[in-house]
Amino acid sequence: VAFPPLPYEQELGGNNSDDDVVGDVDKQSQSLSVASTNNVISTPMIAPPQPQTEATAPPPQPKSYKEIQYETMLNSTIIPLRDLRKLAWNGIPAHHRSKIWKILLSYLPANTSRHQSTLTRKRNEYKDAIQQHYDIP
Numbered sequence: 001v002a003f004p005p006l007p008y009e010q011e012l013g014g015n016n017s018d019d020d021v022v023g024d025v026d027k028q029s030q031s032l033s034v035a036s037t038n039n040v041i042s043t044p045m046i047a048p049p050q051p052q053t054e055a056t057a058p059p060p061q062p063k064s065y066k067e068i069q070y071e072t073m074l075n076s077t078i079i080p081l082r083d084l085r086k087l088a089w090n091g092i093p094a095h096h097r098s099k100i101w102k103i104l105l106s107y108l109p110a111n112t113s114r115h116q117s118t119l120t121r122k123r124n125e126y127k128d129a130i131q132q133h134y135d136i137p
Contacts (some may be wrong), residue, residue: 028123066093070092070096070100072091073087074096077113079111079112081103081104084103
């Protein structure tokens with residue numbers, strides 16, 4: 001039973017058997033020897049593999065419209081919570097998620113100028129609570 005040649009075999013010129021491969025090698029070696037007697041090198045130039053360099057950062061992706069809206073809100077003096085809730089309803093980008101959740105849960109105030117002082121105060125309150133309830137030196 002003879003099977004039709006596969007598509008890649010057709011591109012190579014039909015069904016390659018072992019005899020065909022040996023014949024091809026003989027033809028190549030003959031052409032190389034003929035070329036070498038004529039002082040002409042007919043072997044193709046193959047570039048050496050490039051050494052792996054340090055991992056370079058991929059080019060920055062353009063910001064989406066939604067990311068631009070988040071950054072605009074976070075850079076404003078007072079964050080409009082109603083608008084932030086609407087925008088966050090369909091998801092928050094990963095690099096803004098922690099800050100947005102702190103604002104939405106009222107852990108941070110809507111006034112961005114008070115964020116740092118609020119975080120410092122809450123962290124100190126936490127340290128005091130740990131010392132008060134646990135016997136840690």
